[in-house]
Amino acid sequence: MTIETSLIELFASVQGEGPLVGCAQVFVRFARCNLACRYCDTPVQPVPLARVERTPGRRDFFSVANPVTAAEASRLVRAFGLEFCHSVVLTGGEPLLQEGFLREFLPLVGGSRHGVYLETNGTLPDALAGVLDLVTFIAADVKLPLTSGTGPLWEEHRRFLSLAGKKTLFVKAVIGGRTGQDEVDRLVDLVAEVCPNAVLVLQPVTPVGGVPPVDPAAALAFQRRALARLGDVRLIPQTHHVMGQL
Ligand code: SF4
Numbered sequence: 001m002t003i004e005t006s007l008i009e010l011f012a013s014v015q016g017e018g019p020l021v022g023c024a025q026v027f028v029r030f031a032r033c034n035l036a037c038r039y040c041d042t043p044v045q046p047v048p049l050a051r052v053e054r055t056p057g058r059r060d061f062f063s064v065a066n067p068v069t070a071a072e073a074s075r076l077v078r079a080f081g082l083e084f085c086h087s088v089v090l091t092g093g094e095p096l097l098q099e100g101f102l103r104e105f106l107p108l109v110g111g112s113r114h115g116v117y118l119e120t121n122g123t124l125p126d127a128l129a130g131v132l133d134l135v136t137f138i139a140a141d142v143k144l145p146l147t148s149g150t151g152p153l154w155e156e157h158r159r160f161l162s163l164a165g166k167k168t169l170f171v172k173a174v175i176g177g178r179t180g181q182d183e184v185d186r187l188v189d190l191v192a193e194v195c196p197n198a199v200l201v202l203q204p205v206t207p208v209g210g211v212p213p214v215d216p217a218a219a220l221a222f223q224r225r226a227l228a229r230l231g232d233v234r235l236i237p238q239t240h241h242v243m244g245q246l
Pocket of ligand 1: 033034035036037039040041042044092093094121
């Protein structure tokens with residue numbers, strides 16, 4: 001049986017977050033999410049028409065009717081020219097809600113230089129297990145409860161990171177004006193225990209919808225304290241907004 005999914009958009013750009021910032025990538029944004037973070041700036045509701053960029057950076061989109069098959073989505077991705085592409089990014093929304101689709105789709109999008117880069121909220125370990133063999137990089141969020149407003153998800157994150165650590169893993173936590181030292185300490189404990197070789201990225205929140213920004217001194221203090229336990233802790237804001245990219 002062919003599995004279809006709803007896409008929001010496909011475009012080519014550069015990675016705007018984390019240790020691979022600046023790498024050329026093709027992005028596949030899936031509809032739907034299992035969380036509702038207070039700082040979310042991404043459309044996640046399914047739409048009748050997905051938009052596909054014709055020219056990287058120009059935002060000259062054409063429309064494709066949803067839902068799409070894996071074959072159709074892979075044809076659209078390959079049309080960007082994957083030979084110059086670091087990796088194909090699965091983003092959302094939450095891509096792991098589409099586990100069945102991904103198992104059909106990912107074997108069809110070979111040809112990038114380094115494979116598949118999964119951006120995920122890090123809460124669906126069973127779905128990750130189903131696609132783990134098909135991804136190269138995992139950028140997994142850990143949701144700090146006071147910052148995200150999602151409620152505690154520590155056990156889900158623990159199970160997820162235990163598995164994700166088998167791949168090249170970046171752990172990201174958004175920090176803002178509400179972030180508490182206790183929740184950052186708990187994050188650091190989790191990474192130190194479960195995936196100590198992962199890069200930990202503290203990402204200052206991009207203030208949207210009245211979300212308070214993090215105080216720079218507090219951000220540096222979070223990083224410094226985390227570095228007492230972990231080998232690689234970086235403070236990296238979202239950079240794609242600087243060049244007006246998606
Ligand atoms: S997990 Fe990501 S896409 Fe989902 S609500 Fe939170 S910020 Fe938005």
